[in-house]
Amino acid sequence: MRPPEWLPVESGESDTEVFRRADGTAYAKIAPAHGVEELRAERDRVLWLAGTGMPGAQVLDWSESDDGARLVTSAVPGVPAIDLPVEKRQRALPAISAALRTLHELPDCPFTRPLSEVVDQAADVVRRGAVNPDFLRDEDRQYRPEQLLQRVKDEQPYAEKTAELVVCHGDACLPNILLDPETLELTGFIDLGRLGLADRYSDLALMVTQLLDEWDLPADAFLREYGLEEPDQRRLAFYLQLDPLTWG
Template structure:
């Protein structure tokens, strides 16, 4: 990977023998760098992204106190150029790097990790990303014509986004009532790249990318976990085993597939 001899000035200076290396993962458009010893990552944002990065910093700082395997803030810089957040690295590889058999072995520990997050007291959480907030965000993204069709399932890519949103809006009152009964602290982007796994033991070591953390219906996380992991399964048997295991680990006896479908439909409309 290229070094950053001419890296943005917001990146903290490093001792001799270490450097910032540019990496290319992430959907946000931020610039991401890895410290050459593997112990830290730096994320740089400009414009509106700098404000979002400040919100992510506050979430990372807040969650780190609970020792759930999330990063810690090592440095924060903001100025006219933008903002830079430096966080500690979480050991392991992204769950998205595992094949189907490996992911199925890691799956119960991934489920337990999200369950531990959901079990935190919502009264202690100063962040929210509830349904009203996310529907408003979706309405803004749709109105700006900013929906990324690549985020939609194939069968919806030819549907006008405004029509997709109308279907979701029609369920607002029912879903709000469910959220009232089952509100937890959600990761907010519970996709496989955001769960780290020890490749030797196939145990989940932690969670990253916490910019959307906040209180919401737990199904907002569960829908993304199941849908994104679905890209790794070798067939319907693995998919069904993962579905069953997730709800067993979380102690949820009656999975609500309609709620899963609703939040899976909402998420792609909130990016943009």
């Protein structure tokens, strides 16, 4: 039975249940037996990132049994970037770009997220008919998931040839970047289950579409702040088509 001091959090796409301690100081994720490996992977990534000196959550507790596992982490202060008021969004772009750039420059990451495995994951989601159309870009909804997957596979050789492997968040969206609401400085990243070495454009593409869809801000300023004056539009388009196929 869940202790009364833990309150359910109504979010997330997986079978993992999320709870917030009533005093706001910690979060607990509880996974069923088939989700233990995934939750263990997130635990290891939280531990590693905390050891780099990057601000963020700390692992407070881990328990595992035949029935599942529970991960307890400290709460990250600040607010999700998605919740910033309109008047602060433009001013937050330098902090967001700097946060991703700092993450991408971390050395000695033990985790990898090979593109071939990500494409295989997308193929499995498509095969199961589990693609969520709400995650697709407007221009992609006119195509069947099988057609989108084939486009990804056609572009995969180019993406592999041009990849710049860095420490990527793996789900670099505004809700997963927490900022101090006054200073707009980074207070931490959350939801690290996909963190690992991957092409920097896999993170950048997600943030580009987030800024446009959620904040109605063009991405040029963000990419310039990050350090890209002439971004590879072909790689951006590739990862924007691939990512929605991997959730399901």
